[in-house]
Amino acid sequence: MPGMRDPLKAPPGAPHGAPRGSLVSVADLGVRRAGHSILSGVSLDISGNEIVSLIGPNGAGKTTLIRAILGLIPHQEGSIVTAPNLVIGYMPQQFTIDPVLPLTVRRFLRMAANAGRAEIVAALGEVGVPQLAEAQVQTLSGGEFQRLLLARALLRNPDLLVLDEPAQQVDFQGQIDMFELIEGLRRTRGCGVLVVSHDLHMVMRATDRVLCLNGHICCSGAPEAVSAHPEYVALFGPRAAESVALYHHHHRHAHDLAGEILPLQGAPPEPPRGD
């Protein structure tokens, strides 16, 4: 089927391969459904050790873009090239599991990979809920379930994490915790992260690069640059731009694998203070 890929494997006979260092390279992507254009002219690259955030209003095509990258839906225009043998760990939007299905956390995690007891406990520890292995999934709180989904994605040892609204239906502190967790995972595992979020505060807080999507890419770049962009302000209003300034200090630098401080590419020298 043209445009469909098995997301687990490298595309069959990928002609050129993704550009060097890039995990996924999307060029001029167009997706139509029932005659309507959902995405058009979307290009983006995701590298290892990089957190890319996808923001945009409802119906902007954020989830469609993710599903196209995962190979779940076909695209009509452009190309999606992935690195050879790329493994993607996917965390869908929060969902509920029907109580009629008895399911422990451990059994749920074994669905992703043939993981042993130690691996499962390790993955749960990595996302901060090591005590939950024997709990029934339906008894978890929203935040615990999100962490469980993240652990399932991690068990596949992904090169790229694709997270759709990882902090949905979680309280404010829970959102901060989740984004700190994601930032930490990027550091410890060195994987690329593509994250969809509604929450502008959180995105701006823990992101290297922001893509603002509304059918096409309105603007992209470092959080501070995007938040000052007129199209961003038009979409989210001037208040959204102001709120970002609160967190600007988190983006003056990045860390390499050894924890050394690196200058952040494309960051403006001194972002404006919200005064």
Next chain:
Amino acid sequence: MLDDFFARALLGGIGVALLAGPLGCFVVWRRMAYLGDSLAHGALLGVALGLVLGIDLTIGIVASSVALVAMLLLLQRQRRLAGDTLLVILAHGALSLGLVAVSFVEGQRLDLMAYLFGDILAVGRADLIWIYAGGVVILSAIAYLWRPLLALTVHEELARAEGARVTLVSIAFMLLIALTVALAMKIVGILLIASLLIIPAAAARRLARTPEQMAVLASIAGVLAVVGGLYGSLEWDTPSGPSIVVAALAVFLLGLAAGAGRQLIPGRHRPIGG
């Protein structure tokens, strides 16, 4: 031992119950109770087909069930009519076609009640071979499909993203249900097949902590229902098919009580929302 009609009935019933356990769990988990019922209704068309063509009735039932699944999959591609609407059209259409066709069969050789409510006491050696050979095939297929089937039951898109062949597995599962219905028809009859799939699975729910436990417990519950129902029917001279379903109902209530009792014991269970 196989010369005894009662022993054959027990063996046949137990075979079907073992089969219905894991399949019934998936029917319950995936909310497909209507599908089992509809396939059972449609099976009467297969009976008529078998009689008219003079072939083995089980083959006729399998053929009509597979045709019904294919029709359903085809019709589901259009999106104007919902699945439950399609199921009623197909199931009742096939049932009525079957009843009409049977009326043409010379001499009314057909005992309609036996098909509607089952005739487990008339289970013969050929039926036992069908049940156990078919059962081995169906259980092997379910074991093979278990992992992707469970994954897509939990979250279809996640399963797809992790590489499961969702469409293929879904179709295979529907065909397995069709086969099971064909094998179970003799035991409890068209009108009660769905109960043999669903009640034991429901009875097992509160006692199970994993999907696999629930499947095994459902098989055990089904066997208890068959054995209890058959001995009850022998003891009180009641119709065997309905007696089995009544016994299944009793097992279900016992399962509920046992589950409730377990929840009263404080222990490892986390409170809901905790």
